[in-house]
Amino acid sequence: MTAAAPAYRRILLKLSGEALMGGGAHGIDPDVLERFACEIRDLVADGVQVALVIGGGNIFRGAGLAARGMDRVTGDQMGMLATVMNALAMQDALERLEVSSRVMSALKINQVCEDYIRRRAMRHLDRGRVVIFAAGTGNPFFTTDSAASLRAIEVGAELLVKATKVDGIYSADPVQHPDAVFYSRISYDQALREGLKVMDTTAIVLCRDHGMPLRVMNINESGALLRLVRGEDIGSLVVSGN
Numbered sequence: 001m002t003a004a005a006p007a008y009r010r011i012l013l014k015l016s017g018e019a020l021m022g023g024g025a026h027g028i029d030p031d032v033l034e035r036f037a038c039e040i041r042d043l044v045a046d047g048v049q050v051a052l053v054i055g056g057g058n059i060f061r062g063a064g065l066a067a068r069g070m071d072r073v074t075g076d077q078m079g080m081l082a083t084v085m086n087a088l089a090m091q092d093a094l095e096r097l098e099v100s101s102r103v104m105s106a107l108k109i110n111q112v113c114e115d116y117i118r119r120r121a122m123r124h125l126d127r128g129r130v131v132i133f134a135a136g137t138g139n140p141f142f143t144t145d146s147a148a149s150l151r152a153i154e155v156g157a158e159l160l161v162k163a164t165k166v167d168g169i170y171s172a173d174p175v176q177h178p179d180a181v182f183y184s185r186i187s188y189d190q191a192l193r194e195g196l197k198v199m200d201t202t203a204i205v206l207c208r209d210h211g212m213p214l215r216v217m218n219i220n221e222s223g224a225l226l227r228l229v230r231g232e233d234i235g236s237l238v239v240s241g242n
């Protein structure tokens with residue numbers, strides 16, 4: 001029996017920077033990086049065009065640095081540079097698996113990687129290359145969740161997948177509230193009304209206003225991403241509604 005064709009032609013996958021730490025306190029666990037790269041390779045092998053945004057929470061977050069006294073904009077710039085490091089690490093891991101990829105940065109750092117140019121990004125995707133969008137939106141006071149929504153809309157992704165450490169969206173943070181209720185399907189407005197912190201508000205509003213379907217799923221569940229792009233109901237789906 002042949003496998004089902006993927007349900008999506010092009011997706012944007014937002015990977016949590018923190019998930020890259022594995023069991024560590026910060027930085028990148030090479031085994032975890034390789035595991036995530038294998039999951040992405042399987043999507044590409046299935047014929048899905050994959051754009052990636054990786055967070056920077058495993059290295060720096062501007063808000064955290066500002067809380068310790070640093071100028072917020074400087075902290076955010078360090079956070080954005082942290083996402084470039086994660087992007088380079090992922091590019092390296094993908095290319096070791098013979099998956100062609102490009103890093104495109106919203107901040108100019110073009111001795112290291114390409115600048116973000118939308119039409120070039122779309123061309124890379126059309127050619128089957130994984131495009132890793134680095135440095136978030138290029139502006140302070142934003143997050144990589146917002147960058148993921150923005151880029152997903154810009155490049156015409158059919159689905160934004162937020163791959164994180166929990167199984168999906170709950171009525172409260174399940175890490176702190178183990179009795180929280182799981183939502184398999186929820187509207188953008190309900191997520192905003194209930195102030196659910198799994199994805200930042202700007203990112204959800206962008207998805208809502210531009211009709212970008214959003215899935216939140218657990219990246220640590222092996223094979224789940226592939227099943228998702230093949231149409232299985234994995235994690236939580238955020239769409240229009242009440």
Ligand SMILES: Nc1ncnc2c1ncn2[C@@H]1O[C@H](COP(=O)(O)OP(=O)(O)OP(=O)(O)O)[C@@H](O)[C@H]1O
Pocket residue numbers: 015016017018019054055056057058144145163164165166168169170171172173174175196197198199
């Ligand atoms: N209502 C909720 N449902 C699910 N998860 C929630 C909720 N509220 C808070 N969370 C937390 O949100 C986290 C998801 O965000 P994640 O760690 O991916 O954040 P991020 O800031 O995007 O990551 P990073 O900065 O590391 O890239 C989960 O680990 C979970 O503990």
Ligand SMILES: O=c1ccn([C@@H]2O[C@H](COP(=O)(O)O)[C@@H](O)[C@H]2O)c(=O)[nH]1
Pocket residue numbers: 017054055056057060061062063075076077078079080081082083135136137138139140141142143144145147
């Ligand atoms: O558009 C953006 C995206 C990110 N930042 C800064 O980077 C860090 C890391 O991103 P996370 O989404 O938290 O993983 C973020 O905390 C910001 O400080 C940014 O300034 N602009």
